[in-house]
Amino acid sequence: MTEITDKIKEKLSESGGFTGVIFTENINDPMIDVPKERLLEIIKILKDEFNFDQLRDIVSVDRFTKNERFECIYNLYSLSNKFRIFVKVKLNSKNPEVESLTPLYMSADWAEREAWDMMGIKFLNHPDLRRLYMMEEYEYHPLRKDYPLMGLPGAVTLPKK
């Protein structure tokens, strides 16, 4: 399956006009670091030219660093090539925002809602960015590292007796 990775590397090389695209590897699976401005464009190329027709999951990570605190890792799967690739995008600490993938994949809808709910990453142009698990009036994003395990007292307003 390295041929596909090589072809992607060739396509997204600096000579092709893609600066800032870094190829890494998590254990046994290829991973691409992309700048967040070009995420939609690069994923569109992966979908149309390399047949990555399923977005299986979005992993949101809170690195808890000063700059580029948040990360989104897109789990793309190609049914025809039986191949998986990860696309990583680094986001700002203060206002984590990234373009939504809903125009390309229907599965991005709920996966992005989950990332917004749990990590507070805003997806621009998402049609329906509600919380997935927590109630809508909840103000916090529980999977962030600065959210305590026991929860915050008073975060949930209980009905009066």
Add this chain to the structure above:
Amino acid sequence: MSEELTKEEYINETLKNSHVSLTQERVLKALESDDVQVQFADSLDNQLVLNMGPQHPATHGVLQLVVSLDGETVAGCVPVLGYLHRGYEKLAENMTFHEFIPHTDRLDYLSPPANNVGYVLAIEKLLKIEATPRTQWIRMICCEMARIASHCVWMGTMAMDVGALTVFLWTFNEREKILDILDILTGVRFTTSYTRIGGLYLDMSDEVIAKLKKFFDDFVPKLDEARALIERNKIFINRCEGVGYISKEDAVSLGLTGPNLRAAGIPNDLRVDNPYLNYTEVDFDIPTLTESDVLARYYVRVKEMYESIKILRQCLQKLPNGPINAPIPKDVLPEKVEVYTKMEELIFDFMVINFGTAPVKGDEAYQAIESSKGELGFYAISDGKGYPYRLKIRSPSMVAISALPTMLKGTMISDVVAIIGSIDPVMGEADK
């Protein structure tokens, strides 16, 4: 449908009736004033919003569906999740890798051994260790037993959703036999917590193998009998055929996996396409249908049970002898006998239990298995400590539920329960 009525038309229409109720009289009186400007919509033109769940028995747990109805036809549907949200991803960040194994039982609570295996495989990939051959084969047996048990429950409840009550009792009987075998194998009937990182809790005894062999012979005729109850039943066929259709393109775009995707005509199965454990060494088929309706999903799952039996028979034939725990003392828990008698093992046991096994800092690993619902994946990120920095669970049930609005649009209200049953959601996994 008639158009909206003006004020005068409404008064004339009402007065034509032989009986004018008290409420209508009051409305007529109010309308006499010229200040009142109203339009009366035909009540049949309105859409009704119906709330199903989260305590509805046919929604398989705490799934809430807000369904908008136009007459008897479903115009739209919004699934509401979160009633069983326990924050497992947050909990995992605050406990060692070993401590999280019992929590994986509670994800897909119909097939706990498969969840244990999936989690442990991901962590082993992160630690770059591999279990012994015997362990790999026993894990395969666990996975397939879990698949049969889960499909048995699904078959019963799905038939119950469309009105066939008896099948539920028959398939639950068979599931109970699997749970009895798991009882001997793992020590627990249901929440097994069977696997350990780099090994297993207990070895498989000859008694289990004998019981399994007897189970294979009994199960196939029993399953045939249960199928005979419904498969030639006209009511069952009529309620399932052509209902809950989802196109191939939508199924792919929605990220469906497992039996739901295979019923749409795509033979994608991680056991064959991205093999893990020893699935390359056994011979089995992937049942694939193209109709993509409730009946197709039914047949895919039923055929999968036969394939699982086929895999299990081959596993028992090929099961090698040998140790079950890999000889990697820093990551794998030593045998209990040795812990109590040898100094070094006691130290390792203490270290693994208290501080956990530490992967290399910055490593990330993703491992997915084909569970009974679809692709169950764990994405683990390490920061060099004994517990995961981040553990993301890719739950197939959540993705399947996200396909419900597409499937339900335009169907009848009575088909909603059949469609929910056919995608086999388990809320423990969908809500995490």
